[in-house]
Amino acid sequence: MKQGYIQVYTGEGKGKTTAALGVSVRSLIAGHRVYFAQFIKGAKTGELSLPESFSEFTIVQYGEGRFIDGQPEESDIIAARKGLAICADVLCSGMYDLVVLDEVNVALYYGLFDLSEVMAALRGRAPHVDVICTGRYAPSVLIEEADLVTEMKKIKHYYAAGVRARRGIEF
Template identity: 50%
Template sequence: MFRGYVQIYTGNGKGKTTAAVGQAVRAIGRGFRVFFAQFIKSKETGELIAFKSFGDLIVFKQYGKGFVFGKPTTEDIKAAREGFDEVTAAVLSGEYQIVVLDEINAAVSSRLIESAALIALIRNKPANVELILTGRAAADEVIAAADLVTECKEIKHYYNSAVAAREGIEF
């Protein structure tokens, strides 16, 4: 029987979502069903376009109005919490072996979702579900509850030279 763990990709460097997308593609290649949820993000991303070619092996949903700077709006909170409820149902459904919560750490640090709710999801997930959490600023208590934590550390980034996010590379 497949044993699922909890993975976290966090830190200020590039590559967190890319790591989760890679894990999803690898799992799909082995016939696993994947639920890929993006919190905060609201643009059509390259991964969304690519995932459409995998048919019913992956469900992709976005739950956000964009990144939150400062105090979140009522709409931001509502979108995130409705999404979290749907993701919780997906985790508990038994339909998916891999569930990705992209930018969930940012949703928690932006106060869209309570860290206690995420900890409860980690503790209550079925043993055969791999849970992958991404986003900057993972809470210490979420890190403590995980089985694998990878920090993406920025050494140098072209954003600092005024290079905008590029289609096919950053989104």
């Protein structure tokens, strides 16, 4: 039985979700099953159509489709907590080879659920399951627990010049 690892993609730069999607596609091509949970997000993004091409890819959004800046609304908290409970079950079930917790770090930062709940879910996963946790603000406890941590650093971004998010590139 293979050993699963915890990866964290964090930082202010672009590419955290994109990197997790790249690993997901690579895993799918290798014949693995992937569960991709998106916290906070609820908008129609390109990756939502991946199950049309990959039957072993499951993606679920546990967000209200708005960016949280400041105090989250009760519906944000309910959606995130429901998602985390489902993800904890998915992680321990062993049904998936890779589980992505997209924007889990941001959800933690805004207090949508508690770090101890996330850590319990990660520690309770089936031994072969790889996990990727994405989002800015990765807590030090998660960084310490992880086997691989990559920090995306923004050097330059065309958003500063007024370029809006583009379909197929940013979403």
